[in-house]
Amino acid sequence: MxxxxxxxxxxxxxxxxxxxxxxxxxxxxxxxxxxxxxxxxxxxxxxxxxxxxxxxxxxxxxxxxxxxxxxxxxxxxxxxxxxxxxxxxxxxxxxxxxxxxxxxxxxxxxxxxxxxxxxYQLDSGDNLRVRKLFTQLQFIKKLVMSLIVLVAVGLVLMSFATVRKIGTGLLTSAGIASVIVGFAAQRSISNLLAGFQIAFTQPIRIDDVLVVEGEWGRVEEITFTYVVLRIWDERRLVLPLNYFIEKPFQNWTRNSAQILGTVHVQTDYTVPVDAVRAELQRIVEGSPYWDRRVCALHVTDSKERTLELRALVSAADAGAVWELRCIVREQLVGFLQREYPGSLPRLRVEEPLGQVKAES
Structure with missing residues (x-):
């Protein structure tokens, strides 16, 4: 002591x-x-x-x-x-x-x-160029971050003499190791290559509106291995990058955010088409979601008991066209209920004349 x-x-x-x-x-x-x-x-x-x-x-x-x-x-x-x-x-x-x-x-x-x-702001109306830039920058940022971490860890490990000796020994068997790693990580490597392809050919971009697996949503994040799709009801759909290279999907904002929307209404054969067309024009002109490009009403089908009216309207982006379609559908049905209730779909039953006389 x-x-x-x-x-x-x-x-x-x-x-x-x-x-x-x-x-x-x-x-x-x-x-x-x-x-x-x-x-x-x-x-x-x-x-x-x-x-x-x-x-x-x-x-x-x-x-x-x-x-x-x-x-x-x-x-x-x-x-x-x-x-x-x-x-x-x-x-x-x-x-x-x-x-x-x-x-x-x-x-x-x-x-x-x-x-x-x-x-560059993503919340502008037609933000195609901004979404292209953000998609590339996000991928490049993640790549640079990975390189920084890799180099930092490598410098730390190489500061130890024992690790340097092990590294020198491993270099002699690099050919065999690369083959083994290639087979073991071929899916990860393919996802990484798919990430490069998506970042620069851009079949999808940040904030694109997609319909995938029957779900409608916006691209929220693109990582090295997967894509996060924010569904309209706040759920998240996570898909591997290879999905967007190998499988079909809908991209509503591929070339422009502008989009057309349709509303189908089933009516009776007695419906006044011109009056409904004029009411459609009045509805969209009073809506802030209409971009004043397209407003049309056509009879697109005639079935056994009903006529099918199709309203075609336009909006600046997918979110606006969804709201506009709901407004048009609701107000057209209300217009028919209020002004032409007889033009709503109905079932006609005709009794034979002889049977009516016999009963009288």
Whole structure:
């Protein structure tokens, strides 16, 4: 016990110096970070800069770790540790610096995404070019994030001599390993290639309106392996990327967000078609969902007991045309009930004349 205490007292100056360097470096890094962000905050208040606001929102937490670790790594040679202890501490600081730097790079991607989303808005009426851009940027962002993580993990692992030796040994059998991995991960690789194809040929894009597996919804997210479709009732339909390469589906916004909608109404043969056509024109002119392109009414079928009227209307996007179709259907039926109740579908029964006389 006395020997351990004596050994500790002998190394107390080294321990004290090391703690001083670590705490001083951390304090210096936090001070630099506070000054930088104070300048950015002041610039944001004065200029109302979207870039400054995005930097403050996304990079604050990552920089709170990166700057202190960076300062510690710069001041580390001032410590007076034995070579073995110094190497352990240096290795730990180096790994932490790599990881915090990678974290900061990923947050920089979020800043870039904020700037793009501010410049280009998805909620505009005809946003075809914006959806093309967002689809490509989302895929590129995920790819760059994966590369950053891969490189950071690789640098951390390669900092250990044992891992470097293992890596050198594995390179000699890379041919056999690549074949095995290729067979094991062929579906994942095909999904990745499908992701590249979707990102740049774009059969689907972010915010596209699709009808898939009998479900109507919008493309909410495209990842490396799957697509998330937001169904109209807030459910989520998740499909692999290969689905959109190998199977047919409906894309209502492939070339334009503008779309036509139909409303079918079954009526009696006595319906006044011209009056219904005039009422349709009045309905759509009073609706904010009509884009003033198409409004037409036709008799599209004549069945044994009813006529089929088809109203054709247009709107700026799929959501608007859905609302417009519901309004047209509801108000046309109400118009017939109110003005021409005899024109609604009905069943006629005719009795033989001889039977009527006999009963009388």
């Amino acid at each position: 006395r020997e351990q205490l004596t050994h500790l007292l002998e190394h107390f100056p080294q321990i004290f110096t090391t703690l001083g360097v670590l705490l001083g470096g951390a304090a210096l890094g936090l001070l630099v970070k506070a000054l930088l962000f104070a300048l950015v905050r002041a610039f944001s208040r004065r200029e109302d800069s979207p870039l400054a606001r995005s930097v403050l929102r996304h990079l604050r937490q990552a920089s709170s770790w990166f700057f202190p670790v960076l300062a510690i790594s710069l001041l580390l040679p001032l410590t007076q540790l034995p070579p073995r202890a110094f190497e352990v501490l240096r290795r730990f600081v180096e790994i932490t610096l790599i990881l915090t730097f990678a974290w900061g790079l990923i947050k920089v991607l979020d800043v870039a995404q904020d700037l793009v989303q501010r410049r």
